[in-house]
Amino acid sequence: xxxxxxxERRRVFKQYKEDVKERGKPFYPFAMWxxxxxxxxxxxxxxxxxxxxxxxxxxxxxxxxxxxLGKLYDAPADPGTINFxxxxxxxxxxxxxxxxxxxxxxxxxxxxIGLPTVFLVLLIAMPFIDLRAERxxxxxxxxxxxxxxxxxxxxxxxxxxxxxxxxLGTELxxxxxxxxxxxxxxxxxxxxxxxxxxxxxxxxxxxxxNGDGGHNLGAPELTAEGSKNKGIxxxxxxxxxxxxxxxGSPMPSFAGLGDARLxxxxxxxxxxxxxx
Amino acid sequence: xxxxxxxxxxxxxxxxxxxxxxxxxxxxxxxxxxxxxFRKVPGDINWFQTLGAATLTAFLVQATTGVILxxxxxxxxxxxxxxxxxxxxxxxxxxxVRGMHRxxxxxxxxxxxxHMGRVFMFGAYKYPRELNWIIGVLLLASGLAExxxxxxxxxxxTAYWATVVGININGTAPFLGPFLAQFLQGGTYINADxxxxxxxxxxxxxxxxIFALIGLHLYLVVHLGVTSPPxxxxxxxxxxxxxxxxxxxxxxxxxxxTRRNGR
Numbered sequence: 001x002x003x004x005x006x007x008e009r010r011r012v013f014k015q016y017k018e019d020v021k022e023r024g025k026p027f028y029p030f031a032m033w034x035x036x037x038x039x040x041x042x043x044x045x046x047x048x049x050x051x052x053x054x055x056x057x058x059x060x061x062x063x064x065x066x067x068x069l070g071k072l073y074d075a076p077a078d079p080g081t082i083n084f085x086x087x088x089x090x091x092x093x094x095x096x097x098x099x100x101x102x103x104x105x106x107x108x109x110x111x112x113i114g115l116p117t118v119f120l121v122l123l124i125a126m127p128f129i130d131l132r133a134e135r136x137x138x139x140x141x142x143x144x145x146x147x148x149x150x151x152x153x154x155x156x157x158x159x160x161x162x163x164x165x166x167x168l169g170t171e172l173x174x175x176x177x178x179x180x181x182x183x184x185x186x187x188x189x190x191x192x193x194x195x196x197x198x199x200x201x202x203x204x205x206x207x208x209x210n211g212d213g214g215h216n217l218g219a220p221e222l223t224a225e226g227s228k229n230k231g232i233x234x235x236x237x238x239x240x241x242x243x244x245x246x247x248g249s250p251m252p253s254f255a256g257l258g259d260a261r262l263x264x265x266x267x268x269x270x271x272x273x274x275x276x
Numbered sequence: 277x278x279x280x281x282x283x284x285x286x287x288x289x290x291x292x293x294x295x296x297x298x299x300x301x302x303x304x305x306x307x308x309x310x311x312x313x314f315r316k317v318p319g320d321i322n323w324f325q326t327l328g329a330a331t332l333t334a335f336l337v338q339a340t341t342g343v344i345l346x347x348x349x350x351x352x353x354x355x356x357x358x359x360x361x362x363x364x365x366x367x368x369x370x371x372x373v374r375g376m377h378r379x380x381x382x383x384x385x386x387x388x389x390x391h392m393g394r395v396f397m398f399g400a401y402k403y404p405r406e407l408n409w410i411i412g413v414l415l416l417a418s419g420l421a422e423x424x425x426x427x428x429x430x431x432x433x434t435a436y437w438a439t440v441v442g443i444n445i446n447g448t449a450p451f452l453g454p455f456l457a458q459f460l461q462g463g464t465y466i467n468a469d470x471x472x473x474x475x476x477x478x479x480x481x482x483x484x485x486i487f488a489l490i491g492l493h494l495y496l497v498v499h500l501g502v503t504s505p506p507x508x509x510x511x512x513x514x515x516x517x518x519x520x521x522x523x524x525x526x527x528x529x530x531x532x533x534t535r536r537n538g539r
Contacts (some may be wrong), residue, residue, distance in 0.1 A: 005283060009403045012317055012513050015499065015512075015514070016479075016512045020318055023319060023510075024316030024318050024512065025317060025319045026316060027312070027315050027316075028314060028315070028316070030317075031317050031321060031326075031502075034323060034326050035330075037326075038326035038329055038330045039333035041330070042333045042387070045400055046379055046380045046383050047372070049376075049379035049382075049383070050371070050372050050374075050375025052374070053375045053378070053379060061371075062364065069379070072364055073360055073361065073430050074430075074434040075432060075433050076434045077353070077357065077431045077432055077435065077436035078433065079432065086437040087437075088427065088442065089381075089382075089427050090382070090439045091382065091386075102520075109449070112449070113449040116353065120417065124410055124413050124469065126401060126409065127402060127405075127406035127409050127410075130401075130402070130477040131402075133402060134399070134403065135399030136399075137397055142400065143388070143396070143399075147393070147397070149394075157318045159362045170413035177422075180407075190364045202437075221501070241464075243444075244440070249444075251444065252437075252441065252444060253345070253465055270502075
């Protein structure tokens with residue numbers, strides 16, 4: 001059977017070469033003309049986007065206010081920032097959102113590496129999986145359904161990633177008294193200061209705490225972090241270098257916040273016993 | 277020939293042809309270009325099949341604008357951000373070049389996906405074009421890696437924090453992950469070496485790989501030939517046109533077949 005298929009596909013390709021030789025058209029000028037038109041369209045679109053990007057930026061068309069296509073540039077990078085939003089370019093949104101689906105730390109590697117790797121391997125292997133010679137779309141139902149599902153899921157993930165709400169530091173700051181009351185650390189000044197920092201420093205972009213924040217990258221729920229009694233020193237060491245204490249942790253270092261702030265953050269975490 | 281005086285047009289022709297002949301004799305390149313330009317393609321190819329050329333154009337825009345940006349950009353954490361501001365706000369047409377590079381990246385990635393979708397729908401990855409499909413997938417991966425490494429270069433908040441998380445994600449991979457993260461960062465953490473490293477990968481390593489892969493990709497396209505649309509009435513590979521009508525109706529590239537008696 002297999003060798004029949006081999007003979008047949010060789011025959012078809014030989015026939016293809018003969019047909020093209022006999023009744024094909026020269027690449028120049030026919031195909032080249034169309035390629036040229038298409039290329040000019042591409043360049044025009046790119047120039048158009050650059051112009052809109054620049055001239056829809058409010059004011060003097062400089063600075064960090066967003067225009068229709070977003071900011072020309074953001075504020076300068078600051079490793080010690082107390083409010084950051086990790087957001088990739090739009091074509092990685094699908095990956096960005098995929099990570100929110102994997103909520104448990106043990107499974108996050110599936111979202112970050114597992115699924116994309118499987119997808120890439122399948123993509124490379126495709127010509128060896130789909131061995132039939134049939135090219136007409138109507139007669140390749142499995143291929144068409146697979147393609148539609150991939151396009152749909154990529155589209156949905158991209159859309160969800162684009163519209164995913166970031167936890168806003170200013171809004172979360174208002175929740176600090178509620179947290180303090182629930183967890184019972186209202187009298188602990190250090191812990192309250194740490195809670196404010198926790199709300200502002202972007203922790204809740206990945207972690208959840210008393211119903212606030214979003215699961216990202218498998219970051220654990222911190223409502224009862226203090227009940228593990230890991231101690232202030234551990235918390236500070238972990239904030240400075242998450243991967244040193246907890247190998248494989250994707251959490252960034254917060255050493256840039258400085259020792260004094262980290263101490264309050266640690267006090268807050270240790271004071272969070274999960275409430276009543 | 278030797279005795280007859282050459283006419284004016286013959287003289288002109290000789291003047292033009294001489295350097296070409298000279299080049300051909302020493303390199304064979306003229307014959308190669310001639311073969312490339314005048315090779316036959318199926319008469320029924322259509323607009324969807326210009327997506328590959330469109331992707332190539334988008335890449336060439338990236339290469340050209342990238343070279344210009346590299347003349348002004350400073351890959352150093354202390355001056356990267358101000359050099360981006362300088363390019364965007366001070367240099368003549370700097371905003372245009374940077375804007376084209378920034379948005380050209382999105383266009384390039386969209387076109388890669390569309391081109392891939394076209395190849396998939398046409399079944400053009402099947403025998404004997406499997407190898408070219410694989411090269412295409414590698415080009416897609418390199419293109420996305422370009423997007424990832426280029427994103428950090430403005431060294432603003434968005435760039436910095438997205439990259440911190442991106443590197444950490446790479447680090448979670450089993451076995452290779454920690455090494456990959458270490459390699460990307462140039463250390464255990466993002467530091468002063470990270471930016472030049474990303475810059476070098478972005479403008480030397482990956483573009484070099486992409487240029488080489490595109491060369492192979494195009495070689496295989498020319499060597500194997502372009503497929504007819506699968507729905508075409510007289511697709512190449514089906515033998516001499518069964519019905520003479522099919523031949524007569526062949527008019528230009530933009531002929532969408534409606535009947536499905538292809539094979």
